[in-house]
Amino acid sequence: MLALSNTNQDLRCPGFCDCRFPSCIDVANHKGSIPDLVTCKCGEETGNGLQWQWHQEHDSDAHIVGRDIIFHPTYSQGTAIARGEQPLQHDKVHFWEMRVITALAGTDVMFGIGTDNVNLQQFKFHFVSALGTNAQSWGYSYNGKIQHCGDQLPYGQKFSQGCLVGIYLDRTRGHLEFYLNRRSLGIAYTNIPTDPHVKIYPMVCSTAAKSVIRLINSTSQSDTLQLRAFQALVKQPEKLDELRRMPGLKSIMQSYWFLAPPVRYSRCSTDQELDLGDEAVLPSSKIRLNRKQKYRDSDDVNIDEDLYANAHKIALRRPDSGDEEYAASIHEFCDEYFHYLL
Incomplete structure (x- = not known):
């Protein structure tokens, strides 16, 4: 089992984009959906x-409306747990992503996985961090911690409304990894059962009244040499960019988009100088683990700022003189800089 410590975990992660989301007052006063x-x-x-959707459990306080889970639509008296409609196959890798629609508060809101032995009604009248309370589930909390067998460990930033939470489950290797706003937080657990007889489902739990989580994509891919080759290539952005220019590979790369997802950040999350329309290829979780370990003992270094922000501050404007040689040198410098960062 692996877990990352984050010196900035007390800072709440901004939303993924600048779109307006309903305030707590809007939610409280709204009579419709x-x-x-x-x-x-x-x-x-x-x-x-979507290759799967949520399952509506009988007599549950988690109501399923299409892609959305509406937890405690009237008031909350405990913890509601929702799970996917089908188990995740043992010989595949799985990725799904959820958007946090409402502001999160209360005891806990968690994202993760669990076996078919998880009792979805167990904490109906208790406010608890339900996912990871025992050996049958693994959870990632909006407070930035992960939990399994009742043990909570620091893992990433706190997050709330507007954020994207991604989950990457490799059932062939038993690895579980979480993403926040399309950035990998590193491998959280390596003890996920690979036994084909163990049924594992996507799960979300919440104690917050009128909290809404939306499933925005879900995909499952067979464990093939092609997938593993692409997984290795995402560690080399320059090679990946070459592949993107090959028309015959577009459909294949689309199937594995989650290994190098496009990134778009809110203007509230970084310095106003940044070009927020940029897309970046994410480094592998192993590289991010090493980067975070390097700065683990430093309290005054912002890890994400160090790795990403400076790269966007490099101006790529063509000189007024039209000097092509000068422009080429700038692009060469930028390529080298991005290669160093990633």
């Missing part, structure tokens, strides 16, 4: 749609 208050589609035009 809460998801109707949201028009944001940022980040949803990726992947191959």
